[in-house]
Amino acid sequence: MKNVSFIIPSYNTGQTIGKSIQSILNQKYKGKIEIVVIDDCSTDNSVNLIKKFKKIRLVQNKTNLGLAKTLNKGIKSSKYELISIVWGDCVLRTNNWLNHLVSIIDEKEVGVVTSKLVIPTNLWNKYGFWDKLSLLKDMKSSKDKKNRDGRFALFKKEIFNKVGLYDSKTFRIAGEDTDLKWRIIKKGYKIKHSNEDLLHLHGMHKFSLEHQLLKKALPIAEAIGVNYRKHGHKSLGNKYWNPITSTLLYGSLFTPLRLIGAIGIIILLISYILNVLKYEKDIRILLLPFSKITKDIITIIGFWKGFFTKKQSL
Numbered sequence: 194m195k196n197v198s199f200i201i202p203s204y205n206t207g208q209t210i211g212k213s214i215q216s217i218l219n220q221k222y223k224g225k226i227e228i229v230v231i232d233d234c235s236t237d238n239s240v241n242l243i244k245k246f247k248k249i250r251l252v253q254n255k256t257n258l259g260l261a262k263t264l265n266k267g268i269k270s271s272k273y274e275l276i277s278i279v280w281g282d283c284v285l286r287t288n289n290w291l292n293h294l295v296s297i298i299d300e301k302e303v304g305v306v307t308s309k310l311v312i313p314t315n316l317w318n319k320y321g322f323w324d325k326l327s328l329l330k331d332m333k334s335s336k337d338k339k340n341r342d343g344r345f346a347l348f349k350k351e352i353f354n355k356v357g358l359y360d361s362k363t364f365r366i367a368g369e370d371t372d373l374k375w376r377i378i379k380k381g382y383k384i385k386h387s388n389e390d391l392l393h394l395h396g397m398h399k400f401s402l403e404h405q406l407l408k409k410a411l412p413i414a415e416a417i418g419v420n421y422r423k424h425g426h427k428s429l430g431n432k433y434w435n436p437i438t439s440t441l442l443y444g445s446l447f448t449p450l451r452l453i454g455a456i457g458i459i460i461l462l463i464s465y466i467l468n469v470l471k472y473e474k475d476i477r478i479l480l481l482p483f484s485k486i487t488k489d490i491i492t493i494i495g496f497w498k499g500f501f502t503k504k505q506s507l
Contacts (some may be wrong), residue, residue: 194224194469197347198271199279201230202263206281207237209394210228214246216285222292229269230281233257239281260360261369262425268353276348279391286390289354293389304352304382309343310393311335321401325473326484327405331393332472341386345370356380363423364505368416375424412507415494418499436496437491458486 199217203210210230228249229461232240234257243251254263268276273430275298277291285291294306312328312335319327334340356376359369377384417436420428429435442461445454462482469481499505 194222195275195299196225196273197222197227197291197295198350199226199228199277200264200267200271201228201237201279201281202233202260202267203230203243203281204233204260204263204469205235205237205238205239207235207242209282210239211242211245212284212394213279213281214243214249216290217279218246218248219288220285220291221288222295224295225273226291227272229267229270229423232265233259244481253400260367261359261364262501264369265358265361268350268358271350272345276350277346280344280349282394284312284392286392286395290389291347293302294387297385297387298347298349300383300385302381302382302383303385304377305345305346305371305384306344307341307384308346308389308391309341309386310488311332311390312393312395316394317398322473322477323405323483324476326469326481327409328395329469329472331395343386343467344391345374345384346387346391352380352382363419363503365411365412365418365507366505368420368499371420371428373418374421375420375428382456382497390402404421406488410488411491411495412505414495415499415504415507418496418501418506421496422500422503436492437506440493441499443489443493450469462486 200258201210201213206213214228214230217226220226229245229252230249231252231254233244233254240251240253243249244372252266258266264278275295277294279285290308294308297303297306311333317325317332357371361369364372374384415437417429426432427436429437442454442457444450462485465483465485466478469478495507
């Protein structure tokens with residue numbers, strides 16, 4: 194039975210970190226397990242909660258390093274041949290989660306196994322309006338039982354020796370996983386999807402619209418621009434709606450094709466509103482055209498900033 198090092202990056206995860214750690218301790222796994230939590234200078238009660246668990250190793254960054262450097266620090270300090278990375282706002286859904294993932298990674302050419310992120314319905318119902326807008330894509334994915342694509346959850350440690358660690362010089366808080374994905378594939382390793390879920394408790398933070406746009410959408414868009422420059426069109430994911438196509442659509446408003454562009458944007462907004470109505474009915478839905486256009490513009494700006502600077506730094 195192979196031994197597993199769990200790496201948990203934590204930054205202000207006081208509302209969820211205890212549940213995340215406990216779900217790992219509850220695993221019915223016969224191999225050895227170590228849990229390493231790297232706290233990136235949290236300002237909430239995260240550290241005090243983490244210290245209540247006796248069977249973990251807590252590493253506290255002296256300065257805020259960002260996600261990529263924090264992950265690399267955890268990987269370097271791990272001692273076992275398999276590495277599982279679980280974010281501080283994620284919970285292993287079943288007690289056999291690890292057994293299932295290890296059984297898949299034992300296959301010779303498999304280097305990474307994913308676990309699908311699922312938002313619990315009971316938590317979704319408690320989220321604020323702007324949280325729901327931000328997590329709408331994630332909720333749709335949660336309900337799509339056919340799609341098993343998920344977050345990288347279990348690695349063979351040897352992979353990091355062959356493809357390198359997360360690119361912390363280029364990515365600070367977003368995009369590092371997409372970059373690693375394409376480097377792993379380039380080396381010939383297979384990425385397999387598991388049937389196990391990670392319960393994603395991210396929306397519990399109840400962020401404002403301003404935070405959703407400037408602290409989340411902008412850095413993510415910047416990272417997409419960097420990865421597009423490094424790995425090409427395949428890194429964009431959705432080939433029909435992405436920062437390239439949105440640039441063309443909104444840019445058309447400043448050309449002789451402005452009428453066609455305007456009609457396209459109106460159709461886009463109507464489709465978006467109808468999609469939101471399936472999950473939320475709120476008077477603030479009247480603000481959706483404004484918030485959608487604002488987010489699209491911020492995404493375009495962030496994308497091209499990342500593309501030209503070749504760095505995710507926001």
